Amino acid sequence: MRATVYVRLKKEVLDPQGDAVKRALDTLGFQGVENVRIGKLIEIELTPEAAAAPDLEARLRKMADEMLANAVIEDYEVRVER
Amino acid sequence: MRATVYVRLKKEVLDPQGDAVKRALDTLGFQGVENVRIGKLIEIELTPEAAAAPDLEARLRKMADEMLANAVIEDYEVRVER
Numbered sequence: 001m002r003a004t005v006y007v008r009l010k011k012e013v014l015d016p017q018g019d020a021v022k023r024a025l026d027t028l029g030f031q032g033v034e035n036v037r038i039g040k041l042i043e044i045e046l047t048p049e050a051a052a053a054p055d056l057e058a059r060l061r062k063m064a065d066e067m068l069a070n071a072v073i074e075d076y077e078v079r080v081e082r
Numbered sequence: 083m084r085a086t087v088y089v090r091l092k093k094e095v096l097d098p099q100g101d102a103v104k105r106a107l108d109t110l111g112f113q114g115v116e117n118v119r120i121g122k123l124i125e126i127e128l129t130p131e132a133a134a135a136p137d138l139e140a141r142l143r144k145m146a147d148e149m150l151a152n153a154v155i156e157d158y159e160v161r162v163e164r
Contacts (some may be wrong), residue, residue: 008123008125021124021149021150025137025147025149026154028145028153030144031130031132032128032132032133033128034127034134035126035127036091036124036125036126036127037125038122038123038125039122039123039124039125040123041088041089041120041122041123042100042119042121043090043118044117044118045116045117045118045119046116046154047115047116048112049112049114050114050115053114059112060114063110066110067103068104074139082105
């Protein structure tokens with residue numbers, strides 16, 4: 001089973017990588033792009049036992065809090081595919 | 083309106099960053115993680131005119147092909163939030 005953690009920069013944090021992509025899209029002739037933000041997509045493959053644990057979502061949030069995201073500048077969202 | 087491009091390494095491509103995260107999760111005591119893969123989450127804010135264009139999805143795929151993803155090692159998926 002797979003869980004996905006989506007990590008995004010907080011709205012108030014500047015995203016120079018996203019800005020560079022926006023400018024490059026403009027240069028390539030793609031019009032109508034107002035803003036680009038780049039985040040991370042972390043896909044976690046779990047063993048059947050881990051997937052069946054009743055506290056799975058809490059554990060995934062703990063992983064995100066402790067390691068996958070930097071809470072100072074990033075928000076995250078956890079989704080479990082059952 | 084927002085479109086999101088999810089960029090993932092192809093299955094056959096090694097992901098050293100994902101492997102490092104997996105090992106770090108093991109070290110932190112998170113059991114039951116079989117594999118971790120790390121991809122990109124590209125959120126594109128579009129002007130209303132661009133969002134209304136009939137060829138929007140084709141244009142987003144063209145952006146991904148030409149710039150957002152490296153087709154040799156990455157796959158992508160485009161989702162439009164209407």
